[in-house]
Amino acid sequence: DAEITQSPRHKITETGRQVTLACHQTWNHNNMFWYRQDLGHGLRLIHYSYGVQDTNKGEVSDGYSVSRSNTEDLPLTLESAASSQTSVYFCASSPVNLPETQYFGPGTRLLVL
Amino acid sequence: TQLLEQSPQFLSIQEGENLTVYCNSSSVFSSLQWYRQEPGEGPVLLVTVVTGGEVKKLKRLTFQFGDARKDSSLHITAAQTGDTGLYLCAGARGGSQGNLIFGKGTKLSVKP
Numbered sequence: 001d002a003e004i005t006q007s008p009r010h011k012i013t014e015t016g017r018q019v020t021l022a023c024h025q026t027w028n029h030n031n032m033f034w035y036r037q038d039l040g041h042g043l044r045l046i047h048y049s050y051g052v053q054d055t056n057k058g059e060v061s062d063g064y065s066v067s068r069s070n071t072e073d074l075p076l077t078l079e080s081a082a083s084s085q086t087s088v089y090f091c092a093s094s095p096v097n098l099p100e101t102q103y104f105g106p107g108t109r110l111l112v113l
Numbered sequence: 114t115q116l117l118e119q120s121p122q123f124l125s126i127q128e129g130e131n132l133t134v135y136c137n138s139s140s141v142f143s144s145l146q147w148y149r150q151e152p153g154e155g156p157v158l159l160v161t162v163v164t165g166g167e168v169k170k171l172k173r174l175t176f177q178f179g180d181a182r183k184d185s186s187l188h189i190t191a192a193q194t195g196d197t198g199l200y201l202c203a204g205a206r207g208g209s210q211g212n213l214i215f216g217k218g219t220k221l222s223v224k225p
Contacts, residue, residue, distance in 0.1 A: 040217070042216060094211050
């Protein structure tokens with residue numbers, strides 16, 4: 001069965017370190033998205049991609065970057081982790097013909113100390 | 114800027130009761146999605162509504178999109194403990210290609 005996975009599921013890091021969160025989907029979807037979920041804010045879009053070599057900034061992109069070298073993966077990098085980036089991160093994917101129909105991964109809980 | 118307001122934020126009811134959750138905006142959306150999220154998991158898509166006035170049913174869940182495509186409601190009939198979770202609405206603006214705006218969610222607790 002097709003799925004979307006995220007790793008690690010839990011991560012503790014220190015302020016200033018670079019951190020990369022992995023997202024892998026086997027749906028063969030063109031569209032991939034990264035969100036963060038925080039109490040009081042709901043889900044907010046960080047970055048998204050409509051295909052290989054395409055990346056776009058979302059609502060809260062500062063301090064984050066992504067790259068899309070193949071269809072299956074969209075890793076999210078925190079260049080220099082800050083305590084404000086402590087959050088739960090979700091990756092999602094959707095097909096090109098139904099971009100709003102998004103399938104979410106299980107999430108990565110990140111704690112920045 | 115919060116474009117999608119969900120109400121109520123929290124709802125605690127007894128098994129068997131009916132409930133309605135609302136999702137309101139001053140913006141027009143080309144489609145609106147409802148998701149359900151359980152603790153420690155990602156959101157799971159329940160339904161997409163795209164036409165003003167559209168009503169969709171999923172077993173005991175009824176979803177309605179407002180005529181002006183600015184608001185939506187989710188009605189659950191005879192709630193069960195398995196309905197417990199966080200319900201999220203998400204709107205897509207025309208031409209957004211999947212760039213969704215999420216509401217903050219309604220946390221539903223159904224007690225036996």
